[in-house]
Amino acid sequence: MNELPQGWTATTLGDLGRWSSGGTPSKRHPEYYGGDIPWVRTGDLRDIEIQDVEGRISLEGLANSSAKEFPAGTLLVAMYGATIGRTGMLRIPATTNQACAALLPDPVTEDMMPFLWWFFRHKIEDFRAIGQGGAQPNISQTVIKASGIDLPPLLEQRRIVAKLGRLSARSAAARDHLARTIKLATRAKQAILSRAFIGEMTADWRVEEHGAGHVTARGFPTSWCRQTLKESSQDISYGFTTSAQQTGDAPLFLRITDVQDYAVDWPSVPRCKDKPPVSKLLASGDIVIARTGATTGKSYLLSDIPEPTAFASYLIRVRASSDLLPEYLWKFMWSADYWQQITNVSKGTAQPGANASILSGLILPVPPLAEQAEIIRRIEAAFTRIDRMTDEASRAAHLLDRLDERLLAKAFAGELVPQDPDDEPADALLTRIREARAVAPRPKRGRRKASA
Helix, strand or coil: CCCCCCCCEEEEHHHHCEEEECCCCCCCCHHHEEEEEEEECHHHCCCEEECCCCCEECHHHHHCCCCECECCCCEEEECEHHHCCCEEEECCCEEECCCEEEEECCCCCHHHHHHHHHHHHHHHHHHHHHHCCCCCCECCHHHHHHCEEEECCHHHHHHHHHHHHHHHHHHHHHHHHHHHHHHHHHHHHHHHHHHHCCCCCCHHHHHHHHCCCCECCCCCECCCEEEECCCCEEEEEECECCCEECCCCCCEEECHHHEECCEECHHHCCEECCCCCHHHECCCCCEEEECEHHHCCCEEECCCCCCCEEEECCEEEEEECCCCCHHHHHHHCCCHHHHHHHHHHHCCCCCCECCHHHHHCCEEEECCHHHHHHHHHHHHHHHHHHHHHHHHHHHHHHHHHHHHHHHHHHHCCCCCCCCCCCCCCHHHHHHHHHHHHHHCCCCCECCCCCCC
């Protein structure tokens, strides 16, 4: 067992103040809700200060339930569900539901609350691990109160909180910068696609290949044309109607759910229950498009098909004509122009969708084959550079997470700020907390006086 830093003492969270929890008024009484009393639920606990919440209960709801009103400065901890271990610091008086544990401040403990708030953020994974194993992940007040903590002197707590606050602000600023970088990368890709499909990206290439004079006064290349998807395709057809099964020797059965992040996990693709006709089998270069639901318009270009594969009936297969490279068509389907057309045709329908007739009417710009190939090359080169940048940003964000974890570990091991031998030891603070708890009134439950 490691020796504690000077002035520190080992204790439990239960020894550091008065813990409580809230309650939920009966849903059978609508009059218990919609009042003027803030009512915090675990979804509101996002490791932030709580200035306001959507939930509200009435005076009647407070009086007729186990809900209690907690003062500003109360530290809340989620005990149930997906938010287990997440925290919030009340900056307003508020009630909570029973899934929130509450550590109430008093004149002795209120100065400790910022330090304890950081402690819970440091220990969140430990609390989550304790809460696993049941149908509904949860911890209890008993678990929280029994959890050990190495407590520094109060003055050192303040130094730790100040140092963590400064370092956290720097991390947050760096994260914001990285998030903006990733967002700008998405915009940059759309800008590249926009330039590609109006001929701007390859304007220099056309001059080098064919000389000047290949752009009209309106900016559209004279060597290009605009065609409907029907005019640019040799086949636009629906998929095969059957059930999926995991065994057998029938062809594979590709569904839009099998396409994730522009890739297919072929070993997980099921097989057709019934034998499909040859016309429903996919070939390299085919593009499949989702035609219903939230994924309407989502597309995928098939290549390296491992074995005969049919496509599901809620997909539409597009097979490009000989004057259109499949890769060029697919990249157009990434563009804002394509998605705007898909959005326009889906408007006004109860269920978003795009049938073969609608897709057939989509308009796309068609350059000569050689320029299509050059556009593909330039888009891929530009996207590779952008992806490299976003990968670096993602790695940097991950390193920031690791750095924050190390800083918290150092803080709660007494290694982030120096100890001061003149600080009052934590034992003296614990003594004052015990004395204050012995005479403090318990939190009141029940009817609150209405404001005048």
